[in-house]
Amino acid sequence: MRQDTAQGPTPFAGRLSASVAGVALLGLFIFPYATYGRNFGGAGLLQLLVGGTLDFTGINPATLPDFSLSLLLAWPLLLSLLVVIWASVQRKSWLWIAGLSSMVIAIVAIVALKLSLNLEIDRLVATGMRLNKIIYLAGGANLGLALPVVAGLVAVVSSLSGMKSWKGRLERFRSALIPLVSILLSIVVGAVVILLVQIVPNSLTVPLSAIQQWYGKADLIWFVYSTLIAPITNLADFSRSLLLATPLILTGLSVAFAFRAGMFNIGAPGQMIMGGIFAMLVGVYVPLPAMLLLPLTVVAAAFGGALWGGIVGWLKARFGSSEVINTIMMNYIASGIFVFMIGSNSFAFLGHKYPLPFKAEGFEGKSAELQAGAKLPTLAQMIGLDKVGDTASLAWVAGLLIFGIVAVALQGRFKDQRRWIFAALGGLVATGLLWIPFTIVADGGLLEIRLNASFVFIALLSAVFFAVFLWRTAKGYEVRAVGLAPKAAQYGGINVAQNTILAMVIAGAFAGLTATHYVMGAAINGQFNLNLSLPSNVGFDGITVALLGQSTPWGVVASSIFFGVLDTGGLYVDQKLDALTRDIVTVLKATIVFFIAVQGFLGKKVTDPTPILEHKDPPKDDPKDPKDAHKDDAANDLKLNKKVS
């Protein structure tokens, strides 16, 4: 082996990096390079690297923003990508430098685009043009310039994966491989669907030429996907994403918790409904001061879900009946009870009418409003944004983030408490420095989003509870043992029946807690009540989220936010394109689940390899059977291929 391949990428990583860089290199020419802007229907005014501008808007402005710097940067980028390809094929250890430089050049080019767009926007605003008339607001990079960033990233990761010092660190993220590949594959499937359904948006009167069609289609795919993830770039849309993510986190944790105990909880919708009913009963009818009412309502929400999950757990423990079927049945029973209670204020039985007290007056199926003490404030209210024009700084969020990052980075560096002092200092400095730039001003759009206290205080804390309970307590160990190998657990003295019930109780409680969001947080339409429009289908999305998050608490949180972003972006796709609707997001979710089910078509070798730890301690000719180590690792992963009994 030559010197520089010793620490170079593996042959597979090299091929991967080379092919992605190859696509990016081609992409510079065969995809649009940048977007000047778009009209309301999504038709673009595009810049090609070679071949000038391409206008689908029919506006044809007299002056365009100056993209010459970005265009000039394309040539060093081209060179850099060539180097990446060569270094990948030769498996050089310095591949990461080439990869990083490709990324940096591409990002600089993107920033340059934005700067010149902003210059032109400022100029137009100065001439008195209204903001919504300016198409350049939607401008930015396009597929041709975005792919090199990805290619650079792939090159860096491929290169680092070959280095001894980095291999262990990257190995920890191997469980993210299946979700990532699944997302990529579903992006491809989604792109095919987009092309089948939606014609290239344009406002031209003449039919498009073949070349226009090609670039237009490439731009369409870029436009849809960039619209879908755009909500991460502005605060109001991101708040909306978090709003949608809150119940997803809870139902995702619910499904994930049951997975960890070896069960499949399809019953989150029913558990959500029961949580809602119990929260409503306590929040509306129990006369208590706010100090007690608020926590009691939260407990009631959890109890409702726990009851519904617990019944299924008991049925499984006592009779061995399948939780898959029973949770589905319980969903329908819950929704029957729900409609019965909230749908009408009386019911008939054999000719007699009996009154029901729960439905409020009016046509809409809803309960009475909660007592004031059971209402949760929005997060905006909690940080002091009550009306339009109020300001607050979010710098402390960045501060907390820095605190966490420093604390993790210094792990094991000091023996005493200095790690925490440094972390706290870092957090405080970051908060102080960012106080002004991170100050936000409340506008109507932000205030009407009912992102409420249940995101932080229920959903995120539930994720913390999930992590601590399963991996830091004896009871959690028992639950996991039952999930991995019930027979072995029983042999080891663990009460399988009890843990099965406990797991379903906790799983149900997570789903029930969504009531804190919908009922106590008025997340649906600003009304603090239990409403028949409760979107209990979110319970099924919990399955998607749990699978994508590989049943880890932080995976669930991250994928929930990801889906929240996509759902928010879907609303804009609805608005802007005529044939394509936000249903594309559902299709993406479904294909992600499908690809995760088939393990992203990845082989066992990739998803379930012999762990790297094995090479550290024992000498090379260790007699230990590698098959055993393989088993340990397999046991560490969630075994979804267990029999569904």
Place this chain on the structure above:
Amino acid sequence: MEDGGNSVILLTFLGTFVRSTTPLLLASLGGLYSERSGVVNIALEGIIIFGALAAAVVTQLTEASLGDAAPWLGWLAGMVVGAFVAWIHAIASIKYKANQVISGTAINLLAIGVPGVLLNALYNSSSESKSVDHALPLWGFGDSLRFSPPVYFAFVMVIVTWYVMYKTPFGLRLRATGEHPKAAASMGVNVYTIRYTGVILSGVLAGSAGVFLSIGFLSSFTRNISAGLGFIALAALIFGKWTPLGCLLATLLFGFFRALSVQYGGTDVLPSSLVETLPFIFTIIALAFTGKSQAPKAVGQPYEG
């Protein structure tokens, strides 16, 4: 006079009863083929929706040129699409040894998203298809006892399924792969082929259930047309202990409750929302007392051959 009124009500109820039973029966017989071969099929719900969508769209698009033949082509399309969707489930569960519940869930999710995308592209509405002028014909007698062909097909299929399951070599092999695939393989049975066949047959039948809904009962596809029928059919399959006759009896029982809630839902006899939950409560009870011992032994387990 009163007697005549009663018999009209009775006949109407009988008609509703048969129509509520049909899709359940078709889907649960479909589930039977899949589960007896050893593959859990919670994708029935999704397959019904895809079948309904295909039937409505194909009928609507071809009726201008084909006229009365169009709904029959629609039915064929419903079966083919049902089979295709089931085939995807089969590939995931059999070839890639995926968790069958997850794969089924993915298909049910697809059945929420794809109709919206397709309807919007074809009809510019994300909730329903254009209604068809030529639905399947109604055969029968009287005013209330006239049914579309899938109804008769469903009841005939009970006998056919019973015969196939218990009187043909294929049925024996199918049951064997569901009970003990290794043993079946050792007797020269190709477990993979049998399972693929079982799952695809389930798609054909569940697709037909969808066909009945969209062009045999209504005249268009509406969003969420199935509204959980696939899951009720699955419950009926369990309630009927995985036998064709059991499926018939269970779906008749569940169909009866559905008909009750349709017929008496708006009146002051029964609270329909609670009556609708009865099949589910029965299933839970039945499953508690009979469930596990009756299920095909190898159901849900990928076959590693």
